[in-house]
Amino acid sequence: MYRIVYLLLSSVLFISCNQNQNQNKNKKEKVALPYYNEPTFTPIFESNKALVEKRISHKIDDFSFLNQDSVLINQKIIEGRIHIANFIFTSCGSICPTMTKNLKMVSDSLANQKNIVFLSFSVTPWIDKPYVLKRYKRDNEIENKNWHFLTGNKADIYKLARQSYFAEEDIGFSKDSTEFLHTEHFVLVDKNKRIRGIYNGTLTFEMEQLLDDIRTLSTEK
Template sequence: MTGKNEIEKTITHKIADFSLLNQDSTVINEKSLNGKIHIANFIFTSCGSICPTITKNMKTVSDYFISDKNIQFLSFSVTPWIDTPSVLKQFKAKYNIKTKNWNFLTGNKSEIYKIARKSYFAEEDIGFSKDSTEFLHTEHFILVDKNRRIRGIYNGTLTLEMQQLIDNIKTLKREN
């Protein structure tokens, strides 16, 4: 296992501050994640292609850690003009997601797209700058440690990668 100082020197990028509403109209921000590992993805409720699959796969991981308050799941809506808190609440119910540690987030489109592209590096073209006029659609799950550093990126459409994600979360939990 890599030492804490080595990790801090090697991984200098951190997820930026943000403030969005969840499915219950509660503000979720970086303070909500202090000292917690989180997994982020980017979806939209009217998606008919990859979003149902990645939501089911995220649920597999979420169900594994259902009672662990130190693991948080964030699904950012990339169509926040459609995905209001009430729409997100219905979406969560549709997939029978019972855990309290999974928030579906909505808010300002440019804020969501900026955090997706510049903080989470959610798309294939890392470093390629797109603005919020170019639609964001990605299958990636981003694993972030308790200090807001990216520690893994997974293909959310692949069931096989969910076991790797679970194993990597367990490893991060053991880090001081």
């Protein structure tokens, strides 16, 4: 009788331990976001800082563009801060309004997070002058001071989009500014200017994943 009770208790403890181990494992897996070093977006999982420095060479290049207030914004604004980038144009009647609405949901959810930056680059900068972007931001009721709508030289924006942010993935990596840039992607970049996530900006449910990943990056040292 005692032996049966002992075996039953042992089984319960064994199952409980396994469940706890699985839960802890899941927590650890949730913490680790991959790095993306190439436009194919092949994930690289690495937690060792020394190996990250060795293996992950790709970072967002330096840039300098005017925002909606005609203020010059450059790479200094993202140094040591998480940021999300997307590429839109104000006259877009297809995916851009949805993308802006979805990114606003993310921005509003992080209203108290001062170290999260949002960068929306115009892909028709010859039309989207600063005053046009200012009106666009106002019309979309965006109040986040850390959300900048950027305009400038077309070739510079397209190069940054395709070769730094991999905005169109590998399909657009080798294209130049003569081919129009149009993408639904949001790109998540960590405090060290390394790409850590890509999301479909037209899908509301992917914004939940983006928010989760931003929170995960916020805890990363």
